[in-house]
Amino acid sequence: MSQRSLDPLSHATLVYVAPRPGSSGVSDYADDMLIEARGAFGHVVEIRHGGAGQDSVRDVIRARRAIRAAVRAAPGAVVVHAEQSGGVLVPFWGLAQRAMRDPRVIRSATLHDAPLGVWLPWRTRGIGRSRLLVHALHYPTMPLSRALERRVLSGVHLSALTASGxxxxTAELGHGPVxxxxxxxxARPVLPPAPQRPLAVGLFGYVYKGKGFQDLERLRVLIDDRIAIRVAGRGTELLPPVPGVEILGGVEGAQEDAFFGGVRAILLPYGRRSSYGPQTHVASSVAARAIAYRTPVIALRYPGLSDEAEIVDGGIDELAAAVNRLVLDEEAMARLDASVRALGERLTVPEAFRRLATSWRAALPAA
Structure with a gap:
């Protein structure tokens, strides 16, 4: 009997609920997890959906039906796993249905924006067209939505992408263990060591509140003129121009390789992202992408960020001072380069999947 046949996952079906490929950092994560899942599970069914605020009521209903159909068609035990984030609706409402209470079903979710799974549970595509309506629906109903979330996620095997998350x-939802x-x-191409790259730092990622793009003008004033500032990512092309800052817009493939090859460090000037509820504990897809390119990260202290970044206490002034101190110092850059290369060797996709699958194996009956 093979080792694989002894694994309970090899006799189970995975129904995997995640954003469509190419839509976000969460979808990139999902694509990586699916590669590992197909080698572990007997059968894998993908239910892919839109990003935050992109799905209509009809889309949510259609996805719920697809999840139910996949569960009913599965011959044995089923793991229904959802990648939950922000205002994305399908993963949350997909778990919130009676069919998920089948004793054959193990419900599971990774909360990408811990400590909550869904921050804006009523923001469909239509409602999202009106900022006023989004606020009018969500702000007064926060106590209701938190109570609903606790109920829906009761009995769900939860995971977070950071220890603090x-x-x-556990503290916010009364859920444990997590x-x-x-x-x-x-996986990304091998680039020259950070100290050998152009004298520049970068900001990278999708533009939204809390990512620090609004501080570009202040950063340019405070960072040494010898250090160039380059910015790339979806939505950055819409940022107002800042003299002395190169704004590239969205980059993929060879353009993304060139961007990271053209900076010695990535900056994360993160701040509070939402007025709704508790502080998020970020699992930064930007930091993960920087580590993939073995690019050091210099970040303001923020819940969830830890050993993947050089953490700076304070605000933009202190971040800029750290950039001037570190990026112009060859020994400091060599230390940061060695650290990020060690992280890249340790934080692998198979290891991330192994941690995720441990709770599934414990919950499923032995084959």
């Missing part, structure tokens, strides 16, 4: 989930995993860096 797992602790916050498994701890991490956001693995994707």
């Amino acid at each position: 797992a602790e916050a989930i 498994a701890v995993s991490f956001l693995p860096p994707p």
